[in-house]
Amino acid sequence: MDELWPNIDAAVLGSIQQLYPSPLRLQAAFDGFDDCSILIADLFPDMIEEDLRNTVAELLRWQTESAPALKRLRMSVLSESLYFLPSHKLGIVDLKESYHSITQSSTVVILELASKKKQRRYKEEPPDVRAKAFDLGRKKYSLLLANVIKLAKLPVVQLVNVLDDPDSGWLHLFAARRANTLKNRYKSWKPFQTWLELHRNRAFPVSCKDIIDYMQFRVDEGCGKTVPESFSIALNLIEVLGRVPEDMQLSKDPLWLGHVKSWTAELSADSPPRRTAEMYTVAMIVSLELTVRNEDEPVFSRALAWVVLVMIWAALRCDDVQAILPHRSLLLRSGLKLLLGKTKTTGPDKPQKEVVAHVHRTLSLTGVDWLQIGYDIWESEQFSFRRDYLVMEPRRGWDGVRRKFVTPSDLASLIRKLLSSLRVPLCRNSCWELAPAQLLLPDGLECHFSGHSPRNFLTSVAACLGFSKDMRAYLGRWSIGVTSSEEYVRTARQVVFRIQRAVNRSIVEGREEEYFEDEAIDSLCKAAEANGANPNRIRRRHSVMTPVSGKNCLGSVFPVLVIRDEDCQVIPVIEDDTNSVLLEEEARSALAIDSKREASTDSTKYFVTVSRRAGQRLHLVGCFVKPSNCMEVRMTNSVTAEDFDSVCRACRKKMLSENGKETPEESSSTASSSSTCGRGLED
Incomplete structure (x- = not known):
């Protein structure tokens, strides 16, 4: 290849060869006279003009x-590269090093690696992703608010800086406040911080003039009616945590508080009334039940329809649904028991650690056992993976799921999409079915409902039927803070079951207090008319309750869903006004569950008990811990690492001895190895 270099001065050629190792690269370095002149001038700035022109002319020639010889050389290099690996610097071909060089430089390989990494991130999402997301959000907004306090140089800054770990001290300064609470406080404060820096050139207000002038500026611009109160709460939080003396706190100044009340009244008078969540119609509930049963629907549509029905009958919000712990929820003979972990009012840092929602076993408007069918779907293989939330992200066609957490706002959007596909229910010969091509909510009417609409149904109907406010407080778990924890646990399920069955009976066959859904249907028809749709068509599709039987109802016989003895789901009829029958039903359900658990021990080898303190503990059948005395028990013959958190000490000793291994001496506290033994079954 040496004969291919240009015939120019040796010193000049040597310098060029240091920059361009081969003639191929030199030929491609310039395209014409100007490019070549710039190249030589940059390499040899001291070269005289005549020599520079001669060198450029020789290079162009x-x-x-x-050009022909170099073209053949390029073709030969390209041909060899298709069949031979690049040689090592020393001339020895290293297959492993060559392979890594290719894979780390090829764009095709890198794109494939990125795709696989993204798929792996989907699959390897941790089971506690919801808790980690909340902790991350709490840490983020704690540090942002801490930075506000630092810039303001409030008295607490000196106290935190003298700690051995100031970073941890700033996080703990905000106590057990939730991530959303801190987020709202910061978002209320940030616009004021920007305004104060621009107009007053300081980071914290020094008098009421600063905060009043700012809020008057926002009111004149046309802010929302909650802005003054939200800003006042954020200011109070920063002053209290910043250790501002109470007599110097601007948030408690009577002048400021009077302005806040006045602004709020003015803005409320000019703003439209607060819109409550629209109620679902009975036709929508009937359609949801039939969707759960319809095997032609995508599996996620059926699963989500079950979730919406549970939200309706258990008065759950979207945020409550994503707080449900699937591995702690059970379908018992008495009904569905859903355990909610960390919510807005419960959690490890709250007086009420966890709360339970209930759905009675025989609730149905059509006779479809939707509770059992949907529960089996959620217990299937693709839905039953370990996580700290209930609903996951669906695939594009809703024919499967991804193991990815769905936020409450995204869950509300998924529910709206499900509502848009609901079909009109038809009753033929006392049997309900779905119309093949008629949508229940056409023309975008699913946007008429919000994420709180399912929670609004049961409480509203219960109020129409005459249930008191104190009893209705158990439906949405609002009475947790009113009564003691033990009293709430003892009475919640009985009150909830009583209201659920009364509402179910009123809709199915009517009662003395009838439920009329004219207001809900009228509101839906007005929304349809506003969107340019035919309101009469919507009214016909949603009017499934008629007064044919003398009362406004569906015209069926209650209960429409009857569970027989051989189905192992016997539920006696509960009279709504007889507490003794309620207690009798509770006792019989408890005895039935006891007998079922005792019978199941004959065919299983292990059982897992669940408690708040010990988590999931594995036992051998025959342990002194009796399954019938435990709150939650799972019988199994095979165990994986995810099925339990610890092993009973007595059972561990027995397992070691059966395998011929020596067992260490246990202390006298072994007999108290399980904390799941209780005085009764589920609350």
Whole structure:
């Protein structure tokens, strides 16, 4: 290849060869006279003009004459690269190093690696992703608010800086406040911080003039009616945590508080009334039950329809649904028991650690056992993976799921999409079915409902039927803070079951207090008319309750869903006004569950008990811990690492001895190895 270099001065050629190792690269370095002149001038700035022109002319002549030979050389190099690996610097071919060089430089390989990494991130999402997301959000907004306090140089800054771990001290300064609470406080404060820096050139207000002028500026611009109160709460939080003396706190100044009340009244008078969540119609509930049963629907549509029905009958919000712990929820003979972990009012840092929602076993408007069918779907293989939330992200066609957490706002959007596909229910010969091509909510009417609409149904109907406010407080778990924890646990399920069955009976066959859904249907028809749709068509599709039987109802016989003895789901009829029958039903359900658990021990080898303190503990059948005395028990013959958190000490000793291994001496506290033994079954 040496004969292919240009015939120019040796010193000049040597410098060029240091920059361009091969003639191929030199030929491609310039395209014409100007490019070549700039190249030589940059390499040899001291070269005289005549020599520079001669060198450029020689290079241009060389480029033209050597073009055919260099073209053949490029083709031969390309041909060899298809069949031979690049050689090592020392001339020895290293297959492993060559392979890594190719894979780390090829764009095709890198794109494939990125795709696989993204798929792996989907699959390897941790089971406690919801808790980690909340902790991350709490840490983020704690540090942002801490930075506000630092810039303001409030008295607490000196106290935190003298700690051994100031970073941890700033996080703990905000106590057990939730991430959303801190987020709202910061978002209320940030606009004021920007305004104060621009107009007053300081980071914290020094008098009421600063905060009143700012809020008057926002009111004149046309802010929302909650802005003054939200800003006042954020200011109070920063002053209290910043250790501002109470007599110097601007948030408690009577002048400021009077302005806040006045602004709020003015803005409320000019703003439209607060819109409550629209109620679902009975036709929508009937359609949801039939969707759960319809095997032609995508599996996620059926699963989500079950979730919406549970939200309706258990008065759950979207945020409550994503707080449900699937591995702690059970379908018992008495009904569905859903355990909610960390919510807005419960959690490890709250007086009420966890709360339970209930759905009675025989609730149905159509006779479809939707509770059992949907529960089996959620217990299937693709839905039953370990996580700290209930609903996951669906695939594009809703024919499967991804193991990815769905936020409450995204869950509300998924529910709206499900509502848009609901079909009109038809009753033929006392049997309900779905119309093949008629949508229940056409023309975008699913946007008429919000994420709180399912929670609004049961409480509203219960109020129409005459249930008191104190009893209705158990439906949405609002009475947790009113009564003691033990009293709430003892009475919640009985009150909830009583209201649920009364509402179910009123809709199915009517009662003394009838439920009329004219207001809900009228509101839906007005929304349809506003969107340009035919309101009469919507009214016909949603009017499934008629007064044919003398009362406004569906015209069926209650209960429409009857569970027989051989189905192992016997539920006696509960009279709504007889507490003794309620207690009798509770006792019989408890005895039935006891007998079922005792019978199941004959065919299983292990059982897992669940408690708040010990988590999931594995036992051998025959342990002194009796399954019938435990709150939650799972019988199994095979165990994986995810099925339990610890092993009973007595059972561990027995397992070691059965395998011929020596067992260490246990202390006298072994007999108290399980904390799941209780005085009764589920609350």
